[in-house]
Amino acid sequence: MFLSLPNTRAQTQPQLNERIKPGSSLSPPISDYQSSWLSRSGLFAFGFYKQGNNGFVVGIWLVGKIHSTLVWTANRDDPPVTSTAKLQFTMNGTIILTDQQGQEKLIVDANARASSASMLDSGNFVLYGDNNNSSIIWQSFDHPTDTLLGSQSLPCEGQLSSSLSETNSSTGRFHLNMQVDGNLVLYPAYIAETGWDAYWASDTVRANVKYYLYLNNTGSLQIWNSGNDSSIVTTLSYAEKDQQKTGGYQTIYRATLDFDGVFRLRAHHVNNGNANEKTLGCERNYSKAECRGGKDGVAFYDMVPMNNIVWKDHPYFETEDISSEQHCSFACLVDCNCWAALYEGSRCKKQGFPLRYVSRTHEGDESSTAFLKVGKNSIKHWKWNDTHFYPQPPPTKTTREVNKLVPWEVIDKNVMENIVKVALWCIQDDPLIRPTMKGVVLMLEGITDIAIPPCPDLSSS
Structure with missing residues (x-):
């Protein structure tokens, strides 16, 4: 019930603020x-959020x-305001x-004077x-609506x-x-909120105690005892270790009571890389293809040396x-976990995300050629029946003498060549x-072009 972990800049003229001074104002984003x-990193924003048309x-x-x-x-139950509204601090x-x-x-x-x-x-x-x-006199964390964030x-x-x-x-x-x-109990609205009305409860009833619900920054959702012996009463849900290890990405957790009545814990993995922070890395400027058996998505990528x-x-x-x-580069292209390949001497090395500890040297220094997997086009505009979706292998010599396979019959040379390939x-x-059955059918029906396959490794036979 509690675990649902899918994977997440601002509007007109946002400004990254560390401290906002009295007298500052905001207007809806259609104005100038x-x-x-914004928060310092640009991850969160306070202001006018568009709702409806x-x-x-x-x-x-x-x-x-x-x-x-x-x-x-x-004031969530007030009607939305128009573009002429204004906020004043x-x-x-x-x-x-x-x-x-x-x-x-x-x-x-x-209820007190504010400096910022x-x-x-x-x-x-x-x-x-x-x-x-440094003295906080008001904070939104004290007034949650439908969501708890990390440390709230x-x-x-x-x-x-x-x-x-x-x-x-x-509401x-x-x-x-x-x-x-x-x-901790979930109720439908507009009822007496008795035990008969609850549709879920944590079953942590105890007399003369004060418990509170807490979401920590590592994705654990827990009920705590607020007494002198402050301790964990129970853990309702937690993020798996593989979701906490995000390869240098920051993870933001939120627990939200959704409109359908389900209380869900979600993780948002965020990369704050930018051109001015060279040690933080960079974001993709293309969509990532879904991994379907390691090869169906290669139409989206090229290997760039x-x-x-x-x-x-x-x-x-x-x-x-x-x-x-060439074969090392191709091996990375058809591997959906590989985002870069390096061929050193006779060894092929595959790298996954995050791509790090990389430098470029002058010619003549001891170095190698790397092949980076980069996106071709936006995945949103690609259809699964598009042609040329099958990977292009390294060049292979061929004599195209398929007629010698059946010299006693008159055949369509192109059809026979496609069958052999x-x-x-x-x-x-x-x-x-190896192609999927779907790929085989598309190739045999002529819907998909068939690349010349690489030569098999005879030494393994």
């Missing part, structure tokens, strides 16, 4: 004014390249929304006191409420309550059974480059 305040709500969201994920909403510790009718509504009220505000990389929006720049807790008597739908952040039909009796490369990282695969640079693909020594 700033529409959001022309409406906007004030909230916090996890910034995504394709779509963003709303994690907190202010005041020295009195308030953030005020002025809507299209000129009416003012409190979004944040710290900040959108933190944890997803927490905070206000700092006037007398102490749901206190005793706290509640999460689902959204109305995937596109409407208003929905389900609640998650951290009860005074220590039990880079000379004078020194690679200090350990490969995940290394062999002396590949006889040339398909047969040779099917008996390749490396099972990873």
Whole structure:
């Protein structure tokens, strides 16, 4: 029930802010004014989030390249505002929304004077006191709506409420309550919230205790005892170790009571690489193909050579059974786990992500040629019945004298040649480059071009 772990910049004129000063303001993103305040890394934003065709709500969201994920909403049951609305941060510790009718509504009220505000990389929006720049006088983590983020807790008597739908952040039909009796319980809305009404409970009832729900930064969702002997009562869900090891990517966890009433834990793997931070790596500028048996996705990739490369990282695969640079490159092309190949002497080395510890030297220095797998086109526009989807092998000599196979019959030379090439693909020594049955049918029917297969390794027979 709790584990669902799929894999995640801002709108008009976003600005990365460490501290936001009183007097700062925001407007919806269709205007020329700033529409959001970003965290230092740009992972989270506070401001106007588009909802529906022309409406906007004030909230916090996890910034995504394709779509963003709303994690907190202010005044969530108020109707969305229009493009003429405005947010104003005041020295009195308030953030005020002025809507299209000129009416003012409190979004944040710290009940104290504020010196600054900040959108933190944890997803927490905070206000700092006037007398102490490090003293937090208000934070969004104390007022969750439907989501807990890493290092956020749901206190005793706290509640999460689902959204109305995937596109409407208003209060929905389900609640998650951290009860005074220590039990964490899911209820439908608009009922008496008795034991008979619950559709899930943690069964952690205990008298005279105060428990709270906590999501830590490594993806463990736990109920804790808040007494003097603060300790874990139970772990409801946790991220698997292979999901925590993301090869240099930052992982952001969130636990959300979705609109369908299911409480789900999700992991978002984020790479913050950019051109000015050379040690952080780079993001892909193409979509990754789905791995289908190690070969059906190679239509999306090319192997690009880079000379004078020194690679200090350990490969995940290394062999002396590949006889040339071309065959080493091709072996990486048809391996969906391989993103770079290096041929040194007589050894072929395959590298997976992250690609690291790589440098380029001057000609004449001890180095090798690396082959990098790069995307050709956007996967969104590719169809599985497109032609030329089968990998092109290293060049192989052929005399095309297939008529000698059946000299006693008159045959269509092209048909016979295609049959022979398909047969040779099917008996390749490396099972990873043998075609699927679907691939065989497409080749024999003439839908897919048939590349000349590489020569088999006679030494293995």
